[in-house]
Amino acid sequence: MGLITEARTEKLMQNFSAIDFRMSIEDFSVRVLNTLTGVIPEFNKGRVMIKSEDKIYRCAAWKGFSDDIRNFQISEDEDPISADDTPKIYRNIYNIYRKALHGSMEDIMIKSGLPEVKVSVVVGIFFEGKIVGKVFLESAMDIDISKYDLYLLKFVSKVSSLFIGMKFFQERERRYHKDIIMAMVKALEARDTYTVGHSxxxxxxxxxxxxxxxxxxxxxxxxxxxxxxxxxxKLSIPEHILMKPSKLSPVEYELVKNHPVAGEAMIKDFPWLDRIRPIVRNHHERWDGKGYPDGLKGEQIPFEVRIVTIADAFDAMTSDRVYRKSYSLEHALSEIIRLSGKQFDPEIAKVAVDVLNRVFPVIRNS
Ligand SMILES: [Fe+2]
Ligand SMILES: [Fe+2]
Structure with missing residues (x-):
């Protein structure tokens, strides 16, 4: 038998009382499963399946199954398991899946251990009235399910819906921000035909x-x-300077060189862009300290900035510019090697050369 009712409720409340909305959906799902199997030990297995935008359910977390279950997926239309905010009980769920999936997930289901499941209690996770996920609490034994177990699951459905709802809101807000940023970047790239797609x-x-x-x-x-x-x-640079094929005058050059500082000023009123400010301000710094605007040297340049610096230079080299044709992949990579320890962090450059060599054809042709 499990813990006595009161102690179980307390344990459950404790586990959910400190939910941190910065937690990922996966981490939260692990907590749901650990909590449930902790307070109802008769259930030794579980899954949290979340529906993504392609309307396919995938496991965000699991317990008591092999990692093969990561590859188990089922489309909303095919899924024979319906879930509500009131828990539903299914027996021998593997057979139910098998019939619905016509053998397509057979191998994965067997490797995952789904055929061993005798009882499944399923409860839905909801966002704005629509189902977005399912919590499965399962056992390899043919156990009885008490009213209290069902009550606990109902509670978990509510908490999960709250958490996932919050995450979805965050995601929506993120997308909204993304649309604004993308519109600004498109406006930027529209002015300079040579940099379309650069960012x-x-x-x-x-x-x-x-x-x-x-x-x-x-x-x-x-x-x-x-x-x-x-x-x-670069939005602050007049178009005729941006597109000038000949050498820039010292004044024009200063204006171009000012774009990281101008960029930082543009985003300073958006607190949600605070964390990327160093990338905007310092992406033209150099490892040897000869970059701009701050002349930062070596590890004074934040790590993430040192990565972007290489990617930025690489894309510039492999793109046609108003004043020169693009370099070949080999030429660009040899430039990164040549400039490592001078313009670039040598450790990152070493890794970057391999990565860029691999991903360039895919990214450039997409
Ligand atoms: Fe730049
Ligand atoms: Fe750039």
């Missing part, structure tokens, strides 16, 4: 390098947005 390519190159270096998802996200916005200050 997005720099973002993709930077993200690939950052992931290869093992940065966590928050830093990768920061690098993505920093790269998208990095040249926003």
């Amino acid at each position: 997005e390519r720099v973002a993709l190159y930077s993200v690939h390098i950052a992931k290869e270096l093992g940065l966590d998802i928050k830093d990768v996200d920061k690098i993505y947005w920093g790269s998208i916005v990095h040249d926003i200050g």
Whole structure:
């Protein structure tokens, strides 16, 4: 038997009382499963399946299954398991899936351990009245389910809906911000036909390098947005200077060189862009300290900025410019090697060369 009712309720409340909305959906789902299997130990398995925009359910977390379950997915239309805010009980769920999926997930289901599941209690997660996920609490034994278990699950459905709802709101807000930023970047690139797509390519190159270096998802996200916005200050440069094929006058050159500072000024009123300010301000700094605007040297330049700097220079080299044709991939990579320790962080450059060599054809042709 599980813990006595009161103690179980208390444990449940405790686990959910300190929900941090900065937590990822995956981490939250792990907590849901650990909590539920903790307070109702008769259930030794569980899954949280979240529906993504493509209307496919995938496991955000699992317990008591092999990691193969990561590949188990089911479209909303095919899914034979319906869920409500009141828990529903299913027996031998594997057979139910099998019939609905016509064998397409057979291998994955067997490897995951789904055939061992005897009982599943399922409850929905809702956002704005629509189902967006399902919590499965499962057991390999044919156990009875008490009213109290169902009550706990109902509570979990409510908490999960609250959490996921908040995350979806955050995501929506993020997208709204993204639309504004993208509109600004498009306006920037529309003025200079030679830089169309530059910001997005720099973002993709930077993200690939950052992931290869093992940065966590928050830093990768920061690098993505920093790269998208990095040249926003070029909006302050008159078009005739931006598109000038001949040598710039000293005054014109100073104006061009000012774009990182101008960019920083443009975004300073958007607190949600605070974290990317160093990327905007310092993306023309150099490892040897000869860059601008601050002449930062070596590790004084924030790590994420050093990544973007390489991606930025690489995209500039592999693009046609008003004053020269693009370099070949090989030429651009050899330039990065030649300039490492001078313009670029040599450690990052080493990794970047491999990554860029691999991703260039895909990104450039997309
Ligand atoms: Fe720039
Ligand atoms: Fe740039």
